[in-house]
Amino acid sequence: GPKVLQIPSHQIIDMGQMVTLNCDPVSNHLYFYWYKQILGQQMEFLVNFYNGKVMEKSKLFKDQFSVERPDGSYFTLKIQPTALEDSAVYFCASSLGAEDTQYFGPGTRLLVL
């Protein structure tokens, strides 16, 4: 089936640094999502993005978070500055339409020290 790629698969950074997580969505998809899963907890919605804009975000999407998809390339999640509680697996997803199936990537494991 359609594949979503995420780069890198793992990232270790020091608290306070900036990190950018990259998502390569399915090529013709128009809606993009980030989810966060802290170890041992549920996967939780962070944000969705369409037509260059954030459509909806959860309370987990702190001011230090931002998303963009410049020029139709990677859909990115930037955290600046990072905090210890940002350590988690971040999953990207994409869908063709708002009501279509979301396809998920394998996740980026972020560890903030």
Add this chain to the structure above:
Amino acid sequence: AQSVTQPDARVTVSEGASLQLRCKYSSSVTPYLFWYVQYPRQGLQLLLKYYSGDPVVQGVNGFEAEFSKSNSSFHLRKASVHWSDSAVYFCAVSNNNNRIFFGDGTQLVVKP
């Protein structure tokens, strides 16, 4: 608000046995309901999805799920499991198919 409860963190069955993974949901509107599977080091893969119509929905690899409005449940079933079905299974709910709320997941272990 939507939420999902998967009461079983881990289920162990023998190969060839039948399977039921339980899911209870909470939603103020008619929900979209999903089952996803996650194999190690891979992304979530959609098994099946329900919004309306026949309450028994068929998915890939012989999986099916039954929607029950009266019980607020969406249990996943398979008649005969294979060792390759070992994975983590997530039940999920959404009111618009856009923002999805996931359960904690159930680890399925299939013994040979």
